[in-house]
Amino acid sequence: MANTIQIAVRTLVEYVYSSGSIDSRFRSQSTMLDGTRIHQKIQRTYQETDQKEVYLRADLPFKDLVFTIDGRCDGLLLRDGAVIIDEIKSTSQPLEHLGQEGLPVHWAQAKMYAYIYAKDHQLQEIFVQLTYVQVESDEKRYLKKSFTIDELDVFVHEVVENYYPYAKFLHDHRKARNESSKQLVFPFESYRAGQRKLAGGVYKTISEEKSLFVKAPTGIGKTISTLFPAVKAMGEGYLNRIFYLTAKTITRTTAEEAAERIRSCGLCMKSVTITAKDKVCFKDETKCQKDYCEFADGYYDRINEAILDIMSNESRMNREILEKYARKHTICPFEFSIDLAYAADAVICDYNYIFDPHVSLKRLFEEQKKSTLLLVDEAHNLVDRGREMFSASLNKDSFLQLKKEFKTINKGIYDCASKINAWFISLKKNYPEQNEFTLEQLDEELLELLIQFNEDAELFLQKENAPNLLELYFQVNAFLKIVELLDDHFVIYGEKNNNDITLKLFCIDPSKLLQKMGKNYRSKVFFSATLSPLSYYREILGGKDDDYSLSIPSPFKEEQTDIFIKPLSTRFRDREKTKEPIASMIHALVQNRPGNYLVFFPSYQYLIAVYEQFLAEFPGIHTIHQGSGMSEEERELFLEEFKPNQTETLIGFAVLGGVFSEGVDLKGDRLNGVVVIGVGLPQLCYERNLIKNHFNQKEKSGYDYAYVFPGMNKVLQAGGRLIRSEEDHGTIVLVDDRFLQRQYQDLLPQEWRSFTVI
Numbered sequence: 001m002a003n004t005i006q007i008a009v010r011t012l013v014e015y016v017y018s019s020g021s022i023d024s025r026f027r028s029q030s031t032m033l034d035g036t037r038i039h040q041k042i043q044r045t046y047q048e049t050d051q052k053e054v055y056l057r058a059d060l061p062f063k064d065l066v067f068t069i070d071g072r073c074d075g076l077l078l079r080d081g082a083v084i085i086d087e088i089k090s091t092s093q094p095l096e097h098l099g100q101e102g103l104p105v106h107w108a109q110a111k112m113y114a115y116i117y118a119k120d121h122q123l124q125e126i127f128v129q130l131t132y133v134q135v136e137s138d139e140k141r142y143l144k145k146s147f148t149i150d151e152l153d154v155f156v157h158e159v160v161e162n163y164y165p166y167a168k169f170l171h172d173h174r175k176a177r178n179e180s181s182k183q184l185v186f187p188f189e190s191y192r193a194g195q196r197k198l199a200g201g202v203y204k205t206i207s208e209e210k211s212l213f214v215k216a217p218t219g220i221g222k223t224i225s226t227l228f229p230a231v232k233a234m235g236e237g238y239l240n241r242i243f244y245l246t247a248k249t250i251t252r253t254t255a256e257e258a259a260e261r262i263r264s265c266g267l268c269m270k271s272v273t274i275t276a277k278d279k280v281c282f283k284d285e286t287k288c289q290k291d292y293c294e295f296a297d298g299y300y301d302r303i304n305e306a307i308l309d310i311m312s313n314e315s316r317m318n319r320e321i322l323e324k325y326a327r328k329h330t331i332c333p334f335e336f337s338i339d340l341a342y343a344a345d346a347v348i349c350d351y352n353y354i355f356d357p358h359v360s361l362k363r364l365f366e367e368q369k370k371s372t373l374l375l376v377d378e379a380h381n382l383v384d385r386g387r388e389m390f391s392a393s394l395n396k397d398s399f400l401q402l403k404k405e406f407k408t409i410n411k412g413i414y415d416c417a418s419k420i421n422a423w424f425i426s427l428k429k430n431y432p433e434q435n436e437f438t439l440e441q442l443d444e445e446l447l448e449l450l451i452q453f454n455e456d457a458e459l460f461l462q463k464e465n466a467p468n469l470l471e472l473y474f475q476v477n478a479f480l481k482i483v484e485l486l487d488d489h490f491v492i493y494g495e496k497n498n499n500d501i502t503l504k505l506f507c508i509d510p511s512k513l514l515q516k517m518g519k520n521y522r523s524k525v526f527f528s529a530t531l532s533p534l535s536y537y538r539e540i541l542g543g544k545d546d547d548y549s550l551s552i553p554s555p556f557k558e559e560q561t562d563i564f565i566k567p568l569s570t571r572f573r574d575r576e577k578t579k580e581p582i583a584s585m586i587h588a589l590v591q592n593r594p595g596n597y598l599v600f601f602p603s604y605q606y607l608i609a610v611y612e613q614f615l616a617e618f619p620g621i622h623t624i625h626q627g628s629g630m631s632e633e634e635r636e637l638f639l640e641e642f643k644p645n646q647t648e649t650l651i652g653f654a655v656l657g658g659v660f661s662e663g664v665d666l667k668g669d670r671l672n673g674v675v676v677i678g679v680g681l682p683q684l685c686y687e688r689n690l691i692k693n694h695f696n697q698k699e700k701s702g703y704d705y706a707y708v709f710p711g712m713n714k715v716l717q718a719g720g721r722l723i724r725s726e727e728d729h730g731t732i733v734l735v736d737d738r739f740l741q742r743q744y745q746d747l748l749p750q751e752w753r754s755f756t757v758i
Contacts, residue, residue, distance in 0.1 A: 003064055005167045006367065009056075009071035009112045016162045017105040018300040038090040038133045039074060051076040056116040062160045065171060073113040077129070084127040084144070085114040092458050095134050095141050102130045102143045108159065115152040124149055136455050166308060170343065173270065173311070174240070177345060180268040181235025186228060187265045188221075192726075193555030195225045198527075201550045203229035206238050206373060206523045211547040213379075213538045214527035217554040217749070218720030219728075222527055223258040226375050227346075231262060231269065233373070234345070239522065240371040242346045243354060247381035249632070250663040255348045255377070256318055263315055272317040272341055274349035277334040280319060288332065289465065295332045302329050303339055311343060342368075351382055355517045356389040357485070358478050369520040378662065379526035380713050383540050386510030392482040393504040394450075396424035398472050405468060412456040413469065420449050427494060428501045436686045439492040439503075442483065450476050479505065485513060491690050506687060508694045515542030530716040532747060536709055554751050556723050561730060563755035567737035570678040575606055582735060583614040585758075586675060590621065590649045593731055595672025596642045597649070600656040600718045602678040604628060610677075611653045625653035626660060635659055644669035656680050657714040660721075667724045673731035674722045679738050680711035704743075712747045719752070733758075 043052040057070035075086030087110035091098070110128045118126040130143040147155075191199075198216055205212040206229070216222050223244075233239050244255045252273060259271045278286050283293050290297035306329035314321050317340060319333075326333035341347045342363060352359050354374060364372065376382060403417040423446050431437045457473040460466065482505045486492075489509040495502045507513065518524050531537045534549055566585055568578050586599060601607035604626075611625050624641055627634060638660070641650060646669075654660040657680065682688050688706045696702035715734070722730045732752065738744050745753065 003171065004059075004066045004068055005171060006068045006070075007163075007167075008367070009069055009109055011363065012067075012069060012159060012163055013105055013108040013112060015166065015304065016159050017108050018303075038135060039088050042086075042088050042131055042133065043075060046075060046077065049078045054117075056113050056120075058116040058119060060156065060160055062157075062164055063168075065164070065167060067160055067163075067167070069112065069116070071109075071113065073110070073117075074131075076117070082127055083117065083121075083123060084129050085110050085117060086129045086131055087113070088131045088133065090133045090135050092135050092455070093462065095132055095139055098132060098141075102132065106130050107145075108155075111147065111152060111155055112159070114147060115149075115156045118149050118152060126152075136459075166304065169308060169311065173268065174345075176268040178235045178237070180266055181231050184228075184231060184235070184262070184265060184267050187224065187261045192221055194220050194552040198222065198225040198550070198552055199229045201548065202226050202525055203233060205525060205548055206230065206233040207236075209522055211518075211524040211543065212526070212550060213531060213534060213541070213543055213547065214525065214550045214552070215531040215534050216527055216529060216550075216552040217556070218529040219724040220529075220552065220555060222529070223254050223377065224261070226377075226525055226527060227255070227258050227262060230373050230375065231267060238371070239373050241344070241368070242373050242375060244346060244348045244375045244377065245351050245354060246348070246377045247351060247385060248378070248659070248663050250659075251377050252348050254663070254665075256316065259346055259348070260316055268315075269346060270311060270315055270317065270344045271346035271348060272322070272337055272344040273319060274337045274341060274347065274353060275319045275322075275334070276350070280323065280333040280337075282323075282327070282333065287465075288335075293332070295326065295330055296335075299331050299335060302331050303336070305329065306331050306336060307339060307343060310340070317344065351376070351385055352389060355382070355386065355514060357481055357513075357517065358389075360517065366520050370522055372521050374518060374521050374524040376524065376526045378528050379541060380528045380530050380537060380717075382514065382526070383510065383537070384710070386514050386541075387507050390482065390485065390507035390510055390513045391505055392475075392479040393502050394475065394479050395500055395502040396421060396428075397500045398475070399424070402468060402472060410456070410460055413453070413460060416449060416453040416456055420446070420453065423449065424501050424503070427503070428496065431494065431496075435496045437494050438690075439494065442486070442492060447480075447483065450480060454480070482507075487512070489513070491694070493686070493690070495686070506690065508691050509540065511540050511542040513542075515544070518542065529720050530713045532713075532716065532749075533709070536705070540705075554749060556726065556728075556751065558751050558754055560723055560726075560728060561732055561751065563752050564731070564733045564758045565739045565755050566733060566735040566758050567740055568735055570602065570606075570736045575609070579610050579613040580617075582610050582677065583617055585733070585735070586614060586651065587618045587621070589673065589675070589731070589733060590651065593673065594649045595730075596646065596666075596670060597651045597673040597675060598660065598671060598718070598721060599651060599653050599675040600661055600677060601653065602656050602680060603683075604655055606677070607653050607655060614651075621651060622648055623651045623653065626655055626658060630659070639664065639666070642666050642670045656718055661714060661718040664721050665724055666721060668728060671722055671730065673733070674719055675733040675735065676715050676718050677735045679708075679736050679744055680714035681707045682710055708743065708747070712744060716747075716749065 046052060052075055053072045054076045055072050057068065060067040060069060073085050074088040077084040077086055087106060089106055107130065110130060114126045114128045125146055125148050127144060127146050132141040194216065198214060201212060230239065230242050246252045246255065256273060259269065263269055282295055287293060288296045306325060310317060310325045322337055323333050326336050341361060353361055399417045399421040403414060403421055406414040406417065454473060454476050457469055461470055461473060486505065489507060489512055491506045491508055493504055493506060526541055534551055538549060568581055570578060590597060601610065607625060614623065624638060656676065692702035692706035695705040719732050722732060
């Protein structure tokens with residue numbers, strides 16, 4: 001049916017009944033730690049004739065729409081001829097805090113299920129039961145009421161009536177979106193070489209519900225070439241939502257501009273950009289507590305009106321627009337953007353909102369995922385980001401400090417912190433001669449202590465404000481969540497640092513978990529100019545055997561770039577003696593070929609050493625260098641120095657793999673040359689060697705996986721800053737003798753292989 005709105009029972013009642021402050025999200029999320037276990041425990045007590053996880057669905061006509069409402073009730077109980085719908089809710093709060101009647105949103109959810117079942121089975125009366133369970137004490141409270149079908153009919157009608165304005169808006173908008181999508185033409189006069197092939201590959205992937213791994217050269221226009229076919233697929237009914245996932249702010253801006261360009265061609269599309277909470281928070285401190293933040297207090301009382309307001313009046317909901325409406329409605333701008341993500345057509349955000357198990361958008365139900373596309377930009381970054389998201393650590397000093405802080409405040413927290421601190425001391429003594437060491441498995445005693453710590457901390461935090469405790473509570477919570485994921489893709493290791501010691505759950509191979517977190521989405525497209533070697537990235541990013549791969553050759557001619565290799569050793573031991581030769585080489589280069597240059601170094605220390613050498617020898621040349629911890633404003637000022645058609649040479653010294661070596665678009669005469677110092681290998685360290693050993697044991701090339709592939713990726717990204725269009729020309733100098741080795745040359749793009757040794 002064309003006018004059908006499909007919605008889950010839980011989503012519907014939460015929209016209508018949620019109220020209060022967003023600090024309650026802390027409680028609702030934290031109390032779900034044992035939710036599944038408690039549900040299963042209660043369900044095991046059901047009688048033989050009872051049923052659990054019963055799927056229920058109903059079509060409810062209202063005005064010009066038909067609402068298809070569905071979900072699974074926790075229990076369907078048959079008692080002496082009566083039917084009871086059981087809704088199980090776990091909480092870490094004392095049960096008396098729920099009041100005598102329970103929470104309206106819980107009753108509403110259970111009553112929706114009761115209505116669907118009673119209507120299907122022509123029952124005149126049905127019972128509804130809320131089963132509350134306190135997670136620490138296992139104390140239970142049963143609240144039970146009976147309802148006639150007429151009472152439930154009135155209730156459901158009121159719920160749907162309250163939801164209708166929002167549903168009607170979404171329905172009409174999506175109809176207009178799909179119609180405008182069908183009329184949409186490619187938003188440029190013509191396709192660049194390779195763009196049509198990429199767009200066609202993305203559309204085919206969506207239509208066939210597959211995943212696609214794409215290596216497409218810098219400057220081809222990957223953003224528009226992936227967004228455009230995705231939007232066309234919306235018009236054909238394949239998709240309802242697109243997530244454009246990025247690792248860096250600068251690529252989010254590119255995605256926003258591409259979405260705006262498509263809109264300017266007639267597309268009716270709502271897009272929202274999610275910016276990190278600490279960047280958009282209106283308060284001096286990021287504390288989501290109603291007694292501190294007026295934007296958190298009463299958030300749910302105002303959010304529905306705010307969503308309708310902004311969705312009715314705006315199409316591009318970026319940071320500036322979101323902040324404007326958040327102030328207008330006195331709501332948290334970050335939580336506002338999260339709630340809008342469930343309504344918008346396109347969501348531009350960081351990888352973690354989909355892949356990170358700690359912060360992913362949990363309210364995207366499976367049915368919604370089936371009509372959602374993930375576009376993963378600069379996908380090479382997802383490897384190490386995946387390792388980071390699926391790893392967790394704890395250190396001894398955090399518990400020692402908390403032990404001191406809570407000695408006279410709370411005995412339970414003090415005792416727990418003391419025991420965990422003692423456990424770390426014992427661990428340290430077990431490895432007297434080693435600064436780093438691996439563990440075969442986690443000690444059960446530690447896990448029990450951590451669980452007890454979090455239970456005590458949670459009870460305390462519900463009544464008192466304790467920043468250090470709150471921070472460690474979330475850290476322990478994250479650690480326990482990763483414990484549940486441990487398998488042979490992980491290594492558990494300890495690391496000493498003076499008197500402190502850190503215990504880390506390190507995800508060496510993120511492929512399995514990336515695949516799991518991306519499961520059930522209609523399609524996923526991973527793309528990057530440096531997804532090379534493609535087979536490695538397809539494996540490490542969780543690709544399956546039947547996924548598609550696409551490698552698009554560069555549309556640019558070899559003659560557009562002059563490639564030189566300077567075979568110096570830039571290994572750590574040789575860096576001091578290479579300062580003068582590198583400075584002289586850079587000077588000779590800009591004397592022969594004046595213009596704007598970026599010179600990339602493998603470390604900040606090496607950068608400063610050569611920069612100072614260059615200034616001392618050649619003081620008359622305009623130079624700038626990347627600072628340590630630059631603000632966004634300072635980064636923009638750095639890039640603004642690269643002006644076209646300058647009369648004097650400019651040399652920018654930057655860090656390889658840093659903010660200026662990826663996602664920076666300096667077209668035409670803004671950039672005339674790039675010098676890359678070194679092959680980009682990550683610094684030798686214990687974790688990288690763990691990665692190397694892990695893949696060696698799997699009969700892979702561990703050194704390549706741990707060092708060469710990620711290192712050369714940085715080189716290719718840096719070089720990719722140079723040629724951005726068919727009109728660009730320039731020079732690339734690769735400085736390292738290893739660039740002449742077959743192992744590294746095989747990873748260079750085809751258009752870089754006609755080089756001159758200098």
